[in-house]
Amino acid sequence: MQKVWIVGSKGSVGVALTKLLDMRKYELLKTDKEEVDVTDKEEVRSYAAATRPDVIINCAGITDLEVCEQNPDLAYQVNTIGARNLAVAANEIECKLIHMSTDDIFSLNSPEFYNEFEEAKPKSIYGKSKYAGEKMVQSLCNYFVIIRSSWVYGTGKGFVQQVIDAVDSQTPLRVPVNHYASPTSAKELAKVITQFIDNDLFGIYHAVCKGYCNRYEFAKAILKYLGKDVELIPIEEGNERRPDYSVLDNMMLRLDGLEQPKKWEVALEEYISGLERN
Ligand SMILES: NC(=O)c1ccc[n+]([C@@H]2O[C@H](COP(=O)([O-])OP(=O)(O)OC[C@H]3O[C@@H](n4cnc5c(N)ncnc54)[C@H](OP(=O)(O)O)[C@@H]3O)[C@@H](O)[C@H]2O)c1
Numbered sequence: 001m002q003k004v005w006i007v008g009s010k011g012s013v014g015v016a017l018t019k020l021l022d023m024r025k026y027e028l029l030k031t032d033k034e035e036v037d038v039t040d041k042e043e044v045r046s047y048a049a050a051t052r053p054d055v056i057i058n059c060a061g062i063t064d065l066e067v068c069e070q071n072p073d074l075a076y077q078v079n080t081i082g083a084r085n086l087a088v089a090a091n092e093i094e095c096k097l098i099h100m101s102t103d104d105i106f107s108l109n110s111p112e113f114y115n116e117f118e119e120a121k122p123k124s125i126y127g128k129s130k131y132a133g134e135k136m137v138q139s140l141c142n143y144f145v146i147i148r149s150s151w152v153y154g155t156g157k158g159f160v161q162q163v164i165d166a167v168d169s170q171t172p173l174r175v176p177v178n179h180y181a182s183p184t185s186a187k188e189l190a191k192v193i194t195q196f197i198d199n200d201l202f203g204i205y206h207a208v209c210k211g212y213c214n215r216y217e218f219a220k221a222i223l224k225y226l227g228k229d230v231e232l233i234p235i236e237e238g239n240e241r242r243p244d245y246s247v248l249d250n251m252m253l254r255l256d257g258l259e260q261p262k263k264w265e266v267a268l269e270e271y272i273s274g275l276e277r278n
Helices: 012-020 041-051 065-070 072-092 125-140 158-169 186-198 215-226 251-255 264-277
Strands: 002-007 026-031 055-058 096-102 144-149 173-176 203-206 232-235
Touching (some): 012 186, 055 186, 072 096, 096 125, 158 215, 173 215, 186 264, 215 264
Parallel strands (some): 055 096
16 A cells, blocks of 8 residues: 655645555554644655655745745745755655646746746745746656646645635625636646655656636636626736746646546536535
């Protein structure tokens, strides 16, 4: 039985992964910052040495762009140093490290798809700290997979929840029309991640739902599937911190013949109908 350590298990991706992994097939170790703080090198190393997982999945991170801008030290501590600590620990016990990353490492303002080999040029502290984390993983860990995704939603966090909150309070929501990416459900992303637990593939992979839209279109779709309404105010937002277009191409998943996430509208409808059932 494979032993899988999910780091950052209380976040959107960590929760989706926990739900997906078959308890009969994998032995799951789940930690968040209360159990193992990724910024603490010794804590990470001793937990890894004591439990000896076959695969570590790093879903921990400071993912709020504003928090990262306001507290760069915290962003680098978790997103970069945390990645380093896990990379070193994974190497020491010779296990595979699956590390999550983001479209925010790119910055082009033309409508191009980014494959895994495009040059990264992050603008925000979040993007810079995540890119530095990727480099730590690549340079310090022998067996790594880096999975980059975009606009991830799940477990009551992220943009879908923001729209639901606006509906509940009937507060008009200002939504950019000039930012494009692929909304991706944490569940679809978790399905991609699980393929790497059992296979022997390594390297950088993009994993986003099929198709893309702007934030305004994303918000309209959320309202459509909720069957509810709130005023949406279309705005043009600056692109100092994010590129206008950050649409990822899942080229490596395609070339390796791996299963890819669904169309973004289908995944979104599925997620929202799941919310209504609970
Ligand atoms: N969300 C997106 O749109 C998106 C897009 C692309 C890639 N990603 C990447 O995917 C990964 C998971 O994202 P997510 O959406 O699941 O993020 P999330 O919901 O913010 O979850 C991150 C988890 O990490 C925890 N954490 C923070 N500091 C920690 C520390 N020092 N030690 C251990 N755990 C710590 C957080 O706890 P607290 O909440 O208490 O701080 C949270 O439970 C991240 O690497 C992120 O960069 C996310």
